[in-house]
Amino acid sequence: xxxxxxxxxxxxxxxxxxxxxxxxxxxxxxxxxxxxxxxxxxxxxxxxxxxxxxxxxxxxxxxxxxxxxxxxxxxxxxxxxxxxxxxxxxxxxxxxxxxxxxxxxxxxxxxxxxxxxxxxxxxxxxxxxxxxxxxxxxxxxxxxxxxxxxxxxxxxxxxxxxxxxxxxxxxxxxxxxxxxxxxxxxxxxxxxxxxxxxxxxxxxxxxxxxxxxxxxxxxxxxxxxxxxxxxxxxxxxxxxxxxxxxxxxxxxxxxxxxxxxxxxxxxxxxxxxxxxxxxxxxxxxxxxxxxxxxxxxxxxxxxxxxx
Amino acid sequence: xxxxxxxxxxxxxxxxxxxxxxxxxxxxxxxxxxxxxxxxxxxxxxxxxxxxxxxxxxxxxxxxxxxxxxxxxxxxxxxxxxxxxxxxxxxxxxxxxxxxxxxxxxxxxxxxxxxxxxxxxxxxxxxxxxxxxxxxxxxxxxxxxxxxxxxxxxxxxxxxxxxxxxxxxxxxxxxxxxxxxxxxxxxxxxxxxxxxxxxxxxxxxxxxxxxxxxxxxxxxxxxxxxxxxxxxxxxxxxxxxxxxxxxxxxxxxxxxxxxxxxxxxxxxxxxxxxxxxxxxxxxxxxxxxxxxxxxxxxxxxxxxxxxxxxxxxxxxxxxxxxxxxxxxxxxxxxxxxxxxxxxxxxxxxxxxxxxxxxxxxxxxxxxxxxxxxxxxxxxxxxxxxxxxxxxxxxxxxxxxxxxxxxxxxxxxxx
Numbered sequence: 144x145x146x147x148x149x150x151x152x153x154x155x156x157x158x159x160x161x162x163x164x165x166x167x168x169x170x171x172x173x174x175x176x177x178x179x180x181x182x183x184x185x186x187x188x189x190x191x192x193x194x195x196x197x198x199x200x201x202x203x204x205x206x207x208x209x210x211x212x213x214x215x216x217x218x219x220x221x222x223x224x225x226x227x228x229x230x231x232x233x234x235x236x237x238x239x240x241x242x243x244x245x246x247x248x249x250x251x252x253x254x255x256x257x258x259x260x261x262x263x264x265x266x267x268x269x270x271x272x273x274x275x276x277x278x279x280x281x282x283x284x285x286x287x288x289x290x291x292x293x294x295x296x297x298x299x300x301x302x303x304x305x306x307x308x309x310x311x312x313x314x315x316x317x318x319x320x321x322x323x324x325x326x327x328x329x330x331x332x333x334x335x336x337x338x339x340x341x342x343x344x345x346x347x348x349x350x351x352x353x354x355x356x357x358x359x360x361x362x363x364x365x366x367x368x369x370x371x372x373x374x375x376x377x378x379x380x381x382x383x384x385x386x387x388x389x390x391x392x393x394x395x396x397x398x399x400x401x402x403x404x405x406x407x408x409x410x411x412x413x414x415x416x417x418x419x420x421x422x423x424x425x426x427x428x429x430x431x432x433x434x435x436x437x438x439x440x441x442x443x444x445x446x447x448x449x450x
Numbered sequence: 451x452x453x454x455x456x457x458x459x460x461x462x463x464x465x466x467x468x469x470x471x472x473x474x475x476x477x478x479x480x481x482x483x484x485x486x487x488x489x490x491x492x493x494x495x496x497x498x499x500x501x502x503x504x505x506x507x508x509x510x511x512x513x514x515x516x517x518x519x520x521x522x523x524x525x526x527x528x529x530x531x532x533x534x535x536x537x538x539x540x541x542x543x544x545x546x547x548x549x550x551x552x553x554x555x556x557x558x559x560x561x562x563x564x565x566x567x568x569x570x571x572x573x574x575x576x577x578x579x580x581x582x583x584x585x586x587x588x589x590x591x592x593x594x595x596x597x598x599x600x601x602x603x604x605x606x607x608x609x610x611x612x613x614x615x616x617x618x619x620x621x622x623x624x625x626x627x628x629x630x631x632x633x634x635x636x637x638x639x640x641x642x643x644x645x646x647x648x649x650x651x652x653x654x655x656x657x658x659x660x661x662x663x664x665x666x667x668x669x670x671x672x673x674x675x676x677x678x679x680x681x682x683x684x685x686x687x688x689x690x691x692x693x694x695x696x697x698x699x700x701x702x703x704x705x706x707x708x709x710x711x712x713x714x715x716x717x718x719x720x721x722x723x724x725x726x727x728x729x730x731x732x733x734x735x736x737x738x739x740x741x742x743x744x745x746x747x748x749x750x751x752x753x754x755x756x757x758x759x760x761x762x763x764x765x766x767x768x769x770x771x772x773x774x775x776x777x778x779x780x781x782x783x784x785x786x787x788x789x790x791x792x793x794x795x796x797x798x799x800x801x802x803x804x805x806x807x808x809x810x811x812x813x814x815x816x817x818x819x820x821x822x823x824x825x826x827x828x829x830x831x832x833x834x835x836x837x838x839x840x841x842x843x844x845x846x847x848x849x850x851x852x853x854x855x856x857x858x859x860x861x862x863x864x
Contacts, residue, residue: 192687236538256687258537262678265475268524280807284800291796337746340808340816344753344823347804351757351797355764358793390767393713397706397763398756404702405752410691412467412745420753 153381156437163314163434170321173328180327182335185270187263189234191242194226197251202227208245214238220331223411226256233260273339277316280343284350285309291354295361298376303442308353311435315349316342319422337416345423348398352391352431359383360439377440384436395428460737463508464532465744465818468692470685471506471532472540476675478525489673490515490525492586497529500544506531510742527675537682552580554616555624555636575626575633578616584609588663590656591649599659601635601650610646618642635662695748702752703729706759714766715856717842721762724838728758732822732829741825747818754826757801761834764790779855780846787839794831801827 152159183190205227206219217231234242239258246253289305319342326332360383367374399421406417466473483489490513501509510530531540553575556562562569586606593600605613616625617639627635627650635650654662707725710718732751736743743751769786777785805824809817 194684236541239538254684254686255682256684257682259681260679265477265678276807276810279810280804283803283807287800287803291799336816340746340819343804343808344750344819347801347823348757350800350804351760354797354800355793358796362789362792386771387767390763393763393767394757394760397709397759398753400706400709401699401702401752401756404705405695405698405749407698408694408701409698409749409752410694410745412691413695413749416746416749 150378150381152384152433153377153437153440156433156440159433159437160441163430166318166321167314170317170324173321173324177324177328179324179334180331181270182333183230183259183261183266184336185266185273185334187233187261187266189231189239189242189258189260191229191231191255191259192222192226192257193229193246193253194256195251195253196225198249199225200248200251204248205229205245208248209242212238212241212245214242218331233262269336273336276339276343277346280346281309281312284312284346288350288354288357292357292361295364297364299439299443299446303439304357307435307438307442308350308357310438311353311430312346312349314430314434315345315423315427318426319345319419322422323419332415337413338419341416341419341423344420345427348424349427349430352394352427353435355390356384356387356431356436357439359387360436376443380436380440384432388432391428391432395424398424460740462733462737463740463742464688464692465742465747466530466532466681466683466688467745468688468695468743468748469532470535470683470688471530472534472537473528473530473679473681474537474540474544474677475679476527476529476544477678478527479674479676480525483673486515486525490527493527493673493675497527497544501529501531506534508532526678533685535682535684537680541677541680551582551628552578552613552616553626553628554578554620555626557623571628571633575628578612578625580605580609580612580616584612590659590663599654599656601659601662603648603650605646605648607646610644613646613648614642614644691745692748695745695752699748699752699755703755706756710759710762714763716845717762717766717769717838720838720841720845721759721766723841724762724833725755725758727837728830728833729755731833732826735825735829736822739821739825741821742818743822744818746816747822750819750822751826754823754830758826758830758834760797761790761794761830762838764794765834765838773855780843783842783846787835791835794834798827798831 199221202219202221209217209219209229209231214234215232217229220228220230222228229242231242239260243255246255285305285308288308289302292301292304295301295304323332323334323338327334360380363379363383366372367379402417402421402424406414406421409417478490478493480486480489494511494513498509498511501511509532510528512528514526514528529540529544534540556574556576559574562573584605585603586609587604589602589604591600591602592598621639621641624636624638626633627637637650650662703725707722710721710725712718714721732754735741741747765786767786768790769782772782772785773779802824805820805827808820809824
């Protein structure tokens, strides 16, 4: 294990804050400029996956055929060398039959592997629900952290632990989202329901990780009090971070291993999801060590200058 | 790779995305009913009857309530038909809401028709207000003596009262049964019927009677429904998703165990064993509840395998610190467990909060993820504390030497 100086994380906190601020700014920029590439889960539409047994017809010929249906904008994407994924607006029964007819090209037999239609209202309802879910998770977690650390009020009151957790959480949601918006723009990665699921899982993990570090701070404060030792708060935090550093890295590593297996060998349906979680675990581990804990010290210093 | 033994008493339940099939989502318009719960329940029952006509082995029909708790702005009905491929047929058979009506024949019907053969049905047959909304069920019965098929109707309470009133006031008149504007039966009222049950006798074959009964049950949708989503997944796509998910899990587990044993040595081996018991316990839980495993659910489970180790890592790291302070192995282990417990507890509560909210957000894919994650967290807390503990103390040496201390340390430390 890399041996780190006890105060390394706390002392250079400004550098971490600036790094995080830059990443957040870039993400916000991406979100504002490119916008979300939403999947049919949220905006409604029909997605059709068609697999060809013989020779794969060209993308152009399929696009030409679909154009004649006059069903508005659509996209055709090749996948796994033997199939296309076609996205259209929500299709009626007759339009659906028309679409299926366009797939018969040349002698190649085709199979509809998957077709999914979501009405526009169902999509927008889900969008509202997703936003609500994220808000509820953040709120509940902050309340829980405030509650769990209620007995710790010196030298930093317990709601500040909650506040530091919120900031770390926002950090962990905004940056992966920014990365996915970026990927959405350049590689057509979509924001779907699994993405929201992944974000929430990241939230859970990030807090999990932050709590382990905070728990150590809590324990060290208690020990100091019992032993009547006066120690500067930033020293205590630095010590706690160092003590939990190995565990943080190793836990992230174990999760990283399983997620990497999921990404490399898992089903295509969960590939983007696994990637999102990998990004999230890295960001989440970083934030609990380099953002949440140093923030406690910053809050403490602000508190002192105010007095 | 994954085979389901037919005789398995508690089989795994797989989601549509892993076995293939058709799913339909409906929105129920409950704006005109007073008791939404009851309407949704009877809607579910009607749809269940319709689905059963399909011969799908394990259909799943769920009603999702609107409201703050479910997060849905409208009442929904989700129908999943594993292994069923024909989406159009499914939509046709489930989605149509034929209107069943009981109408009294206008006493002057004959005159009206002779005067104007093209007269609308409304003038000949007068609506009574009794509709399929009040029918609780219809079934085929057989005349005891002749063996001729009879159609038995059963109204619910309000329907029964209305039916009694109509039959009382109009004995001798024709009460036509109309489905989607077409007259399917024109029985004559013999006497007042009080028990809310009716029989339609006519000359039809058993098959015709069966069809009519099916149509009557179809017509008995308590509320109008609208199809808002449909999904069909091919069986091969599902099977490959399942196989690759399982393969990913196995590979992940093997690499993870190797890492644990190399880094944490003897305790790492114990952690790997605890992990095996964690996997077995979780899978048993999935079977018993039963949890519907989807691609996302498998991903959640694989994620939870990684997270399950966390408790052990926390304990081992604490143990290592105590060892470094010069404590005996046994004492260090005790300290490690007791000190790590608080952070294991608090951090896992946060994960459980997330799982609960995810479950609440849930359409089936997300619910699967939330359930496997939530169960995973609970089971892992249990195995990390009980199984690892029992094993570790069992192998912890009473008298120690350098080699044994080495085995209980970790990383690059001697």
